[in-house]
Amino acid sequence: MSGCGDRTATSQSVSKPETQSATMAVSELEKTALGKIKQLESLMADAQAKSLDVTREETVIWFAKEFLKYANWDEQNRDAVAYMFEAYGPYRNQKDELADQIPDFQRTKVIEILDAGIEELSQVISGEITRRPVRKVDWQNTVAGDNMFVSEGKPIFLYDYFSKSVGRPLSDERVYNDHLGAIYHGGENLYPVDHDRAINSFLLNEDGSWNEELMKEVTGISDENIGFLIYWNMGLPEWIEQQEPEARKGRSLFTGYDIDNPLVRETWGKIAKKTGELTKDKKVSRMGYILSNEPHWYSEKNHWSHQFKEMNSISSYTLNKFRTWLNKKYAGEISQLNDNWGSNFADFDSVEIEIPIDRATRGTPIWYDWNRYHMDRSIDWFTYLQGELRKGNPEAHTSLKIMPNMFSENTRSHGIDVEALTELTSMIGDDAQTREKRKLNFKKDEEWQSHYGWYWEELATSYDFMESVSPNKIHFNSESHFLSASWWRELDTSVDYVNSVYWLATMQGMDANLAWFWARDPDGSPEDRLEGTMDFFDPALAGSFAGSNNQQPHIANAYTQVMYDLNSFSEEIVAMREQRRPIRLFHSETSAINKPNHMTQQFKLYEKIFFDGFPVGYATEKIIKKQDNSLWDSILVYKTEFVTKAELAALQAYLNQGGTVILDSSESLSKDEYGQKHKQGLTKGKGKLINLNGKADLDEIRQLALKESAAGLPELSLTEENGTAHKGCNWRVVKQADGSYLVNINNLGKHAAKLNLGLKAGGKVSATDLMTGRTLGDSFELKSKGVLLLKVNAI
Template identity: 70%
Template sequence: MKPYFIGASIASALVFMSACNNSTSSTETSVQSTKVTQPATKATSELEQTARLKLKTLERIMAQARAKDIDVTREETVVWFANEFLKFANWDENNQDAITYLMGEYYGFKDKKEELAAMVPDFQREKVLSILDGGIAELSAVLSGDIQRRPVNKVDWKNIEVSDDMLLSNGKPIFLYDYFSKSVGRPLTDTQVYNDHLGAIFHGGENLYPVDHDRAINSFLLNEDRTFNQELLKEVTDISDTNVGFLIYWNMGIPEWVEKLEPEVRLGRSLFTGYDIDNPLVRDVWGTIAKETGALTRGKKVSQLGYILANEPHWYTISSGWTRRTGEMQNISSYTVNKARQWLRNKYHGNIEQLNKNWNSQYSSFDTIEIPMPIPAKLEGTPKFYDLARYNMDRAIDWFTFVQNELHKGNPDADTHIKIMPHLFTDDQRHQGIDLEALTDLTTMIGDDAKARETRSRTAKNPEAWEAHYAYFWEELSLAYDFMESVSPNKIHVNSESHFLSAGNWREFDTSVEYVESVYWLATVQGMDVNLAWFWARDPDGSPEDRLEGELNFFDNALAGSFAGSVNQQPHIANAYTQVMYDLNSFSEEIMALRAQRRPIRLFHSETSAINKTNHMSQQFKLYEKIYFDGFPVGFVTENIIKKQDNKSWDTVVVYKTEYVTQAELNTLQTYLDQGGTVIIDSNESLSKNEYGQPHTKTLSASKGNLINLAGKADIAEIRQVSLKSASNGLPDLVLDENNGTEYKGVNWRAVKQENGSYLVNLNNLGKHKAKLTLSLKGGEKLNITNMMTGKSMKDHFQLAPKGVLLLHVTVE
């Protein structure tokens, strides 16, 4: 069987099924590299002619299926993408100069732009043949009764219901999909852009990188006399109220009249926030805009998916090449300095002597404190750096709290989220002003633009650690999602710019269908309700959208390079993205059941240690990784989670290499023990110091709980074993034994017991090796296993290829 089947999940299941029926066949489904160094040898007309014949074959089989009342939504999408990409291939072939130029705009392709431009037309035609072959094979298997598949649970784009922790379509959970930006300016009535194949979320603000005036909610809406620019306001008030949508606050520009009144307003700018968030006039302007536009859009469908309060906010305070180029935080305003001084006065309770002792300084008062900007890198790990980094986070929290409060004055029911880059949490750096926990807790929805990638980052000088064990880089996605879902377990989760298909630091023409399947299953099972992929850059005639025509010169050069090698030149990936969303929506109720699985083990997270250490998150990932493959979602606790959430939601808290905690954090852990909780500490070093590196005078005591101090004698594998034993009553009844030829596990799995006593099991092989698996029950009872994607029975021992996904229904004899 060929690897390119219609539904990515069903494709994997078919290949898996074939392998199970033939013990000598390999279950490896990795697609062979499609890198091409020369144009295809077949004539273009011959490739397209072959594709047209295959289209007729598929349409004939579809007619047979319709006559038997078999759902052919998946095949309709294959047909649509096949026709579109045949058109795209012809455009690319007939406009080689434009395609060559766009190829050269991506830094990774500069040296081979002519070669790639010549290759890409036939590359697209050959991939069209692949998806057509897959469509014919799968629907033929359905017609013959060889497999059974569920009809697609199609999205009713005009009637989406926003529930507390999920979106509903026709009464069932639904996962929405679209592209964050596509063919800007096209009306909602343009079915070449808004349809089930590409998604139909209306974008209330999608001109991403204009010089000033953009179609989002922006500061140019307000005039100096506090009246609104009515022409620009129409861009908000005249938005179609037909489909579910979102609105975005675009913060790059600031009107000239503001700059004249406040000459410092550009000081302290960052890449996508072009002004000082501490400036009182800025707050007046944005407060007025948020309140008024909130009132004007209240109850409209375009705000159903919330107001995005910022695009990728960050304020890097340690200078680098790119921050100097963009002017990010190269200096700060007097407002920011004075607010920092007041923050320090409050932090030290007015005791300047204590600050001087910590900072090794000699200030006479808080009013004379100097705030260096950029912060010298040599200060990292010092009390001074801690204070400045923590203040940078707190001022951002204060800004977003203010904007959200003003929005809620005009629209009390407004949902909000922030497009936070999760790597700001998963990376070790903490000088960028983002406290993921606080901002996730603040907004009414979870917001992010998480990334994953199948290949090494183009900026990496050496092989990356994940390459030795895994099929793709999943750390940022999984670690951040488990953390955010632990902070806000009952919120809708919107990834408003998903970089799973391409990003600035990775781009490959040979991206595999199996990767697309695996990563979208992973993200959705881990909480993602809405994703807007990056990005759809073609107009319906095949040409690049207007912003990408002619000479490109953007403030942020990422957009200019985004077309080359993107989903717009990869029919197999565009098709796979939609197909996997069809599959996920067909099993939406099962996925919501999997999400509801309890998190019995919680890792203690402290931003105090993350700020003070230059390797804290790298260390934390090692423990997270160790228990990530044990059949349940990993959880986190913090001081605030322990205070705000039901402590019975977990069994064990594990503290690992967390030397620095505030007194409040330590007190909260003690309170948890006082109430009968269990805490495992890796060593006496953990929890030993306050935020300034000074020893705590008290340590935890067991009290009414269970305190297990491993005293530094256990390695990470032993810590896992102790943690699993401590939480044994909360672990799944099912056991998965994995053998992939290495000591590293690769299959992430979840197992939940249903009301009727059966089990629902999801398996996703993130490992780079084929996994030999055995599924059993702790009591040893015989299991009946059904592959829910094909309707086929399975044995309790089977194999799963890298990036393979299974959804199983398990009963006990």
């Protein structure tokens, strides 16, 4: 379900949808749209007569007709639409105004997508541009390969909606079709992806028997469908709560029970094993088992999640496991714990801790011990759950829908070790969020808005981190919040934004994504859950419809269109995704736990090298120990004061083998997890240790890193002028067998960029736009949120 984020409700003004209602009657808008549909259909016939692919235009026509129908429904059910707007806090005070405007807004946007479709197809017919035919997804025969989904022997990027017209049967082709994703037309049959099949606690009865009616929802899925299964961890049957009164202590928003409770663990272990057995070798499990929906257990005081009973207290089981963990951590020496904590416990069995923990303790040993244990206990839970599943299905693919801000944001009381959990499962899993404008519960603009066209920090940093940890795994974003999220949506979201964000996410590793969300029934009404009184445990669901893609024909169409383009160039994209990561940023969860602003500081360095033509990489203790160190040329350590002895030893081992470490200052790596000075720092060994002693700024650190990693950098150069001191164009390049280069450029900047491509060794180049066939030469302009896929030749 939708990530909740900060729950502080505010009433913000939003940009009003522009309509033509002041100058044109509704019937005229619809008449105009219908006329443009006929015009586009006529062009499609001309194109087909020339054997030109018109799949893209078929989708434009479908969305145009659907949203004209939706606009009429919204007009005829104005009060119901107002109620939907009222359910979303930032729109509440404008509910009547927006309800009046939304029918014409949708009709106007329909006209816009038709105009764009007419213009593009006219250019295709005239030969002004050339396009690759759309490559549709074969949902019946797509399989999970080693590190990508594969269809007809080629990589394929899967797309659909996580929640899709709940209440509609999978056989309803008005909902499950080419345009909304997850469909392959095979003769007379349709093969929709199955998802949101909830494996839950109620499957097991108290006497050990199975609830056969509920089990049919899992086992009764046609084996012609590819899909995934999800462990839905919200509820608990009464018999568990009667036997275990503490079973709900330490619950979280979407995990409604104590993961340390023995009966809960036994129950879920049986469920995982049994459902694994029953779904083994079925197509519905090809995309894997999602072991948890947005797991987190925020355990600090005054967190927004506490109103949902998250970590309001802990059970005796959790406390006792913590005591055991501490006993091992301190090697049985209670005096050492007392020295660290400033406590006077007689032994480990008498240790107490107040949960939720006070934020004021951050940076102290008690804060570190609790939060490191808190992460370890969730690792233990998911290791157990996955292990039991694989007793029933040894080949089971697994993922976790990890909220990427668990990595990118400063907070570390959530119990999620992104590195360990990414390592654990066989697929990378997440539900990344982006936004084109600031969050609607923020009272002023965010810092990124001064420089960039959209907020990419969470997506980019977390994806580069997870891909660094597990570079050879399928990456499944099972609830992409790119189109809307709890505290962001914009009725007039730009099509360019949608194009830019999906290109970046896919270039950074995303193999499948399910957008949030599709909630229109075929007649235009909201899905069953959203009709009548909307009283949900998570209030984010009630407000999800208003201002979403369900009211945005241009955005719903843009999502499908960009996935068409990505799949038409899947082989080129995968080739560029495999580009080497020559510079690695050292990441320490030890510093992230201890420091209040560690990830904010780290992003400043990440941002500096994000626009240099290669993917940013990360190094950790485990990455250094487990991966081939020749995969990178240098490791940057920046404002990372706290590291364990093991982390320090890993960096020293890398140096001893001839590696290069750039250390920003003597403060970095100076303290252990408890703030005690390390007795010895790094030495160069057989490698190169560059200690900048805190004198270099970010630009100097970047330049030094580029110099030390020069041998692994691209042969091409890209210069950018956008009128500011901030670069905006993220780009990647890979050399092909014929000596040419594949280049992707994505302008994340707020301003248009004048670009010049060249060879670092000297000499000129010429670029061809692979998506249009146009020759661009070596100098060209790229609009804000513009994307190019180029073939570049030396001349």
